[in-house]
Amino acid sequence: MQKVVTLKDVASVAGVSLATASRVINGHAGVSAQNRAKVEEAIRKLNYSPNAIARSLATGRTGTISLIIVQEDPIVPTTWSHELPIIQAIHDTVKTQNWELQITMCSYREFRQPSFLPHHLSRGTVDGVLILSAWLVERHVVAELKAKGLPFVIIGAHDPDYEAFCVEFDNTEAVRSLVKHLRSEGHETFALIGGAPDQLHMEARVQGFVSALQDCGLPIWNQLIEYGDWNVESGYALMQKLIQRKPRPTAVICGNDYLAVGAMQAIAESGLRIPEDIAVVGFDDTVVGRVTLPKLTTVRPPLTQLGRLGAERLVQELVGSAADGDRRVVLPCEVVIRASSKVQTNQTNQKEAYRP
């Protein structure tokens, strides 16, 4: 337990006042080169580093950002694969800009409670907040943050009135692209299976699904939409139901790759062929979609970009350099077409580079 060295020590060793030492530390102008050198020497000699707590108390700024990760309850491990690149990008961006990151995870249920935010943020230990959620961020949350004067950014979701800055990706357009692709493969009977319908991205995908079918002039009764969980088992079970339908769908869009893999298993067991009898597409481009046979057509959301943009925006807000741009940023997704939705014309079993 080494004696903790304070600014006072530095000042006395350097033979200057506390104020001068402080000025050097903070790079303020108006210090003679001579004194500056002496202070820097003392700092090195004493191996001094400022106490961030004391500094925070004096300045009113903490230098830390709170990341609130809103999750399913109970937690679904498979959704993690979707959130991780976002979190990673947030972390890297925040750290690069010399901010600390404090992470809190909570369920959507907890997050909605009126007492959650006050309890979590009343400590005065953070300067800004990032909310990573798949659900609507309700008005009272936005109001609470605004009342506290805490800058915040919503990542992956938005608030009902689009009052807050948010960055999302375009789920609607992604599904529309999938439908278009499947349509070009000759499909006419579509189904959609997904996880919890209360999540915003699911809502957006359903919307894309419906609107795309309308655009194609396909009758509404062709819509077959089923909800379950975000996992393999759910995909399996829902697909079994779909196979019984008349007319049987020939193209199934799944809310994520796990659902899709489950669906593929159900199709294979029933003796039908993929994609000849039923085409399957997933969402998220996770590794499971690359180890199935056939490989899975899927959607690759710009997760890293999402996290980076959200974090960058918050930091800008915090340092006061935020431009007055659109409050809502919607990023496009990339559709990755593989064999599960496209009948191979040439037999070149193209090797695809592994993309994490």
Added chain:
Amino acid sequence: MQKVVTLKDVASVAGVSLATASRVINGHAGVSAQNRAKVEEAIRKLNYSPNAIARSLATGRTGTISLIIVQEDPIVPTTWSHELPIIQAIHDTVKTQNWELQITMCSYREFRQPSFLPHHLSRGTVDGVLILSAWLVERHVVAELKAKGLPFVIIGAHDPDYEAFCVEFDNTEAVRSLVKHLRSEGHETFALIGGAPDQLHMEARVQGFVSALQDCGLPIWNQLIEYGDWNVESGYALMQKLIQRKPRPTAVICGNDYLAVGAMQAIAESGLRIPEDIAVVGFDDTVVGRVTLPKLTTVRPPLTQLGRLGAERLVQELVGSAADGDRRVVLPCEVVIRASSKVQTNQTNQKEAYRP
């Protein structure tokens, strides 16, 4: 931006001194019931909550724990699936005990640099440290933390001298169990493929592999050990090499499930059967092992327990209730036997419940 209410406001509204108000807040004895009530009333009325920063400065304690996640460089997303349950468990444990969690990720290369820890921890903003790593935590890191008087716990690794408290799981014994299982299936020629050999758990697995073969009385030349990355592509490539070997291994133990899936693809392409010609087993029990055909035998490490125990231990240390037990905790793994290593005797295609 609402006016921030301080303890002074509470005291004046309650008509007592700062000290008395503080005593009530902190639940100290020696306050009259009458004054206590008045203060509590004022707190409610003003919606007061203490400023954690000021409190930290006064007490010298911050109430936050730093979690340092040491990762591959560049980051391998697949290792995340291994770390996530640990992180989740750490988070939940820490939060339940009313501590804040500050998370930092860094590469092993960064972590090793002598300047990393000082830079990261010199701010005085954390009371304790959790290190989540797959690599050896070097002496200078341990020394640095001890010098700072910061309690810390190593999760998933250890230091060279076992001076620090650490919690790991038993990789050696897990591989020994796998070998024993495969031996009982009649295998005599074993191979091991894994990721980076510098990681501690890989080292331990190799050790288990070698010792188990010795125990079985199998000649050392039968050892076939190959290293690559932790992903599907690596498993595919390494397996292709192994297939060429004479004698050809009939049982392959893979460092994780992704490697195993890649290996299975290579075996399938070569026209060999799993498990009749070559048995394959993985590690980690991730979802990919449940969507392959046949399903993958694997090892399920006690990840949640690992995180919980580590975090609990640190908290005990911080509140001074740590018992003087073993400094090293080694948790057993569970072997999950599926069709990729066991020739089915009965044709009941048993449905296994999905376990995240």
Added chain:
DNA sequence: TTGTATGCGTTATCAC
């Protein structure tokens, strides 16, 4: 350019 003095919001140590 430099130093003195005050405040940041708490806790804790005294006297009372």
Added chain:
DNA sequence: GTGATAACGCATACAA
């Protein structure tokens, strides 16, 4: 029981 008051370590307005 209670209330001044001195820390805690730093930043900064102000005076010099």
